[in-house]
Amino acid sequence: MDFMLDKKHEMARTLFKEFAEKEVKPLAQEVDETEVFPRGTVEKMAKAGFLGIPVPKEYGGQGCDPLTYAMCVEELSKVCGTTGVIVSAHTSLCCDPIQTYGTEEQKQKYLVPLAKGEKLGAFGLTEPGAGTDAQGQQTKAVLDGDEWVLNGSKIFITNGKEADIYVIFAVTSVVTDAKGRSKKMISAFIVEKGTPGFTFGTKEKKMGIRGSSTYELIFTDCRIPKENLLGQEGKGFGIAMHTLDGGRIGIAAQALGLAEGALERTIEYVKERKQFGRAIGAFQNTQFQIADMATKVQAAQYMVYRAAMAKATQKTYTVEAAQAKLYAAEVAMEVTTKAVQLHGGYGYIREYDVERMMRDAKITEIYEGTSEVQRMVISSALLK
Amino acid sequence: MKIVVCIKQVPDTKGGVKFNPDGTLDRGAMLTIMNPDDKAGLEAALRLKDQYGAEVTVLTMGLPKAEEVLREAMAMGADKGILVTDRVLGGADTWATSQTLAGAIRNLEYDLIITGRQAIDGDTAQVGPQISEHLGIPVISYAQKIEIEGDSVIVERQFDDRYHVLKAKMPCLITALAELNEPRYMTPGGIFDAYDADITVWGRANLVDVDDSNLGLKGSPTQIAKASDKVRKGAGEKVTLDPTEAVDYIVEKLKAKHVI
Numbered sequence: 001m002d003f004m005l006d007k008k009h010e011m012a013r014t015l016f017k018e019f020a021e022k023e024v025k026p027l028a029q030e031v032d033e034t035e036v037f038p039r040g041t042v043e044k045m046a047k048a049g050f051l052g053i054p055v056p057k058e059y060g061g062q063g064c065d066p067l068t069y070a071m072c073v074e075e076l077s078k079v080c081g082t083t084g085v086i087v088s089a090h091t092s093l094c095c096d097p098i099q100t101y102g103t104e105e106q107k108q109k110y111l112v113p114l115a116k117g118e119k120l121g122a123f124g125l126t127e128p129g130a131g132t133d134a135q136g137q138q139t140k141a142v143l144d145g146d147e148w149v150l151n152g153s154k155i156f157i158t159n160g161k162e163a164d165i166y167v168i169f170a171v172t173s174v175v176t177d178a179k180g181r182s183k184k185m186i187s188a189f190i191v192e193k194g195t196p197g198f199t200f201g202t203k204e205k206k207m208g209i210r211g212s213s214t215y216e217l218i219f220t221d222c223r224i225p226k227e228n229l230l231g232q233e234g235k236g237f238g239i240a241m242h243t244l245d246g247g248r249i250g251i252a253a254q255a256l257g258l259a260e261g262a263l264e265r266t267i268e269y270v271k272e273r274k275q276f277g278r279a280i281g282a283f284q285n286t287q288f289q290i291a292d293m294a295t296k297v298q299a300a301q302y303m304v305y306r307a308a309m310a311k312a313t314q315k316t317y318t319v320e321a322a323q324a325k326l327y328a329a330e331v332a333m334e335v336t337t338k339a340v341q342l343h344g345g346y347g348y349i350r351e352y353d354v355e356r357m358m359r360d361a362k363i364t365e366i367y368e369g370t371s372e373v374q375r376m377v378i379s380s381a382l383l384k
Numbered sequence: 385m386k387i388v389v390c391i392k393q394v395p396d397t398k399g400g401v402k403f404n405p406d407g408t409l410d411r412g413a414m415l416t417i418m419n420p421d422d423k424a425g426l427e428a429a430l431r432l433k434d435q436y437g438a439e440v441t442v443l444t445m446g447l448p449k450a451e452e453v454l455r456e457a458m459a460m461g462a463d464k465g466i467l468v469t470d471r472v473l474g475g476a477d478t479w480a481t482s483q484t485l486a487g488a489i490r491n492l493e494y495d496l497i498i499t500g501r502q503a504i505d506g507d508t509a510q511v512g513p514q515i516s517e518h519l520g521i522p523v524i525s526y527a528q529k530i531e532i533e534g535d536s537v538i539v540e541r542q543f544d545d546r547y548h549v550l551k552a553k554m555p556c557l558i559t560a561l562a563e564l565n566e567p568r569y570m571t572p573g574g575i576f577d578a579y580d581a582d583i584t585v586w587g588r589a590n591l592v593d594v595d596d597s598n599l600g601l602k603g604s605p606t607q608i609a610k611a612s613d614k615v616r617k618g619a620g621e622k623v624t625l626d627p628t629e630a631v632d633y634i635v636e637k638l639k640a641k642h643v644i
Contacts, residue, residue: 007452008579011459015570049571062573072572 003302012068016075019048020083028080031211032356037162038211041083046117050076050087055095059107061115066246070253070308074301077257078264079353081360082211084257088250089158089212090114094121097167097188097243101231110165110190122163123247124154124217125240132373134169134240137186139219141170146226148189150219153201156367160215161200166191167243168217169236186236190228197222208359245318247368248325249311252304255325255332255364259297262332262339262357266290269343280342289342293335300328319381326374329364336361385438385532387429388492389462390485390499390515391422393446393453397504407608408475408601409505418453421500425560427567428530429498430461436532439463441492445473445484451583458578459570470587475601478506482514483598487591489519496537497557501526512559522556528564 005013023044031038045051053069055061062068069091077084098111113119130136139152150170157166172187191198201216231239267290270281280286307324310317336358340347347354365371395401396415404410418426429440442457444450445468454465468488476484489497497519499512509525516523528547529540539558541548570578588599597603625633638644 006579007455008575011452011455011570011575011579012572015459015572015575019569048569049573053572057573062571062576064572064576068572068576 009068009071012064013071013075015048016050016072017078019045019050020075020079024076024083025079028082028353029350029356031080031082032208033210033350035205035210037213038080038083038086039162042086042117042120042162045083045087049117051090051117051120052095052115053091055091055099055111055115059099059115060112061095065308066249066311067305067308070249070304073250073253074257074260074304077254077360078261080211081254081258081357081363082209084254085158085209085212085251085363086120088247088254089123090121090163092247092250093123093158093243094163094165094167096246097123097230097239098190100242101188101239102190103227105227106190106230114165119164120159120162122157122159122166123243124157124166124168125244126154126156127152128155132370134186134237135184137169137171137184139168139170141172141187141189143172143226144223147223148226148229150189150191150197150222150224152219154217155201156204157215157217158212158367160213160217161203162213164193166193166217167230168219169240170219172233172236185234186240187233188230188236188239189224190230191219191222191224195222195224206363208356208361208363210359241318244368245316245321246311248321248374249304249307249317251364251368252300252307252321252324252328255328255361256297256300256304258357258361258364259293259300259328259332259335262336262354262361263290263293263297265353265357266293266339266342269346273344273346286342289338293338296331297335300324300331303327319378322369322374322377325364325369326371326378329361329371332361332364333358385432385436385495386493387432387438387440387496387498388489388494389422389426389429389440389442389457390497390512391426391442391444391453391457392419392500392503392505393417393444393450394419394503394505403611406475406601407611412447412449416449416453418456419500419503419505420562421502421504421560423500423567424562424564425498425500425558426457426460426462427565428527428558428560429496430568431565432496432530432532433461441466441494443485443488443492444468445476445481445488448585451585454583455575455578455581456570458581459574460568461574464584465581466584466586468586468590472588472596472600475604476599477604477606478508478510478514479605480599480601480603482511482518483594483603484591485511486515486518487594488586489515490592491586491590495554497521497555499557499559501559501561509559512557516557519555519557522552523559524550524552524556525559527558527560530558530560530564 049062052061053064057063073084141148168189168191171184173185197220199218204214273280303324307320310320339354393416396417402410402413440462441464442462443466502509513523524539526542527539528542531538
């Protein structure tokens with residue numbers, strides 16, 4: 001493993017950093033405060049090619065690797081966790097499964113506009129009774145002539161109301177296995193916004209990433225064309241799990257960015273803030289805290305980059321992705337919490353970025369597989 | 385249409401400035417960026433490419449490291465990059481630089497040459513007009529707007545309180561202001577392509593119709609007597625007064641310092 005980035009990745013980082021500083025950072029506080037989806041930023045990111053980074057050029061993407069994509073999410077999240085997850089959900093959870101499992105027609109119709117940023121993507125797996133336990137799915141799809149008829153609902157969907165194209169999972173049959181247990185067969189579908197019978201429910205009021213549009217999706221006799229089945233019928237669980245492997249790299253990169261952003265702010269702050277006649281950075285407690293934070297951030301970065309590189313070179317990267325997400329998310333929570341503590345009273349005030357970053361960081365331990373799920377994934381691979 | 389854009393890798397002033405013992409800049413030791421006026425010139429060329437179709441070649445003279453700024457320009461959309469680098473070209477002032485760039489451009493076909501008005505490390509605003517003089521083509525400086533009409537360019541030339549509209553037949557040279565436009569971002573895919581592309585590297589031997597006596601430090605009529613880092617100004621004094629009181633206050637201050 002090469003621990004040095006080559007020049008093109010360094011230049012890509014320069015680009016993402018410049019964009020984040022100029023276009024994203026000035027809006028981060030307002031996006032959090034008003035909970036308004038940053039549509040203007042998304043349009044600018046589309047123009048700059050940020051919405052199709054790992055998608056091949058023949059499908060409208062940038063033809064870069066997963067590492068470049070992870071670095072983009074990292075740099076955006078350094079200044080705004082909301083913007084980071086918009087790109088992550090769109091790319092990892094919508095572009096990627098269509099690129100991996102879609103037919104040529106589906107790729108031309110859906111992946112091309114997604115990768116160009118003309119359309120925004122989302123992913124609907126979670127239901128009220130089916131979070132960590134994906135087998136708990138209640139949404140059903142029944143084939144009726146040339147159409148699938150969807151009924152059910154999905155919750156906590158990122159880019160919920162703002163997306164145009166959705167990858168949705170639903171139960172298409174129930175089979176009995178060799179031991180006589182019934183098993184739900186899940187399939188994946190591509191659903192377009194505006195399809196009759198597809199509506200939006202409640203907008204979630206969240207602790208963090210408050211500008212991301214998190215909605216309930218409701219399907220009531222929603223008829224979609226037969227050809228919008230993604231991958232094979234009944235193979236949706238595998239598609240979801242594979243998609244989440246990639247998604248975890250995006251969220252790990254978001255967590256990494258949040259931790260790095262909080263660390264940067266804290267370093268600036270402790271050099272300026274004076275107590276007892278000295279900058280608080282002159283106190284050993286502060287120095288040790290900063291040292292620990294920086295060391296963990298660096299370790300998290302190596303893990304995230306390793307997972308991203310594994311996605312480019314390995315057929316499966318489940319463990320690498322789970323380890324990166326588990327570690328980066330827990331580092332994000334720890335580092336942002338320490339950042340607030342080192343800011344003292346100011347850290348608890350909304351004017352200071354670390355307050356928002358700590359709230360944003362918490363979700364990285366929960367969505368796209370909780371930290372507990374990551375531990376299950378890692379240990380089951382080791383103990384099988 | 386063929387457009388040549390001259391760009392320069394300049395020190396990023398955020399990173400601090402370092403000098404060689406002879407007073408010239410230690411370019412190898414500093415963080416660098418694409419000169420802002422040049423970037424606006426490149427953006428203008430790329431917009432002409434988008435609008436009318438054009439081949440955009442970026443040209444720079446510098447250390448081998450200056451290749452980075454060419455790749456950046458290509459990641460924004462330039463088609464070709466040419467680096468002119470040679471030890472004998474080091475320490476060039478504006479005269480030797482413009483001779484070098486003109487010598488390189490003589491190898492190329494072009495309808496339009498765009499340079500930045502001036503570089504933030506030298507602030508001379510001389511190289512662009514000098515290149516046009518060497519090549520014997522018209523120059524329009526301080527462009528704030530550029531349009532193409534047939535075989536001519538129509539340019540708004542900026543002044544403090546007005547602008548002139550000038551029309552010139554191509555080929556001609558335009559010097560661009562940073563205010564001309566908001567340069568586009570590189571694209572991630574553009575960066576990957578730029579690093580896969582070949583950069584043309586030329587040395588002294590590739591320069592056409594240029595005498596050795598006009599190149600490098602030896603060919604530079606201006607020599608740097610002394611250079612020093614800029615002494616930072618103090619924070620100054622800020623007072624909040626109504627306009628009449630403010631005038632009195634300033635006049636008193638100026639009198640006290642014997643300015644008036």
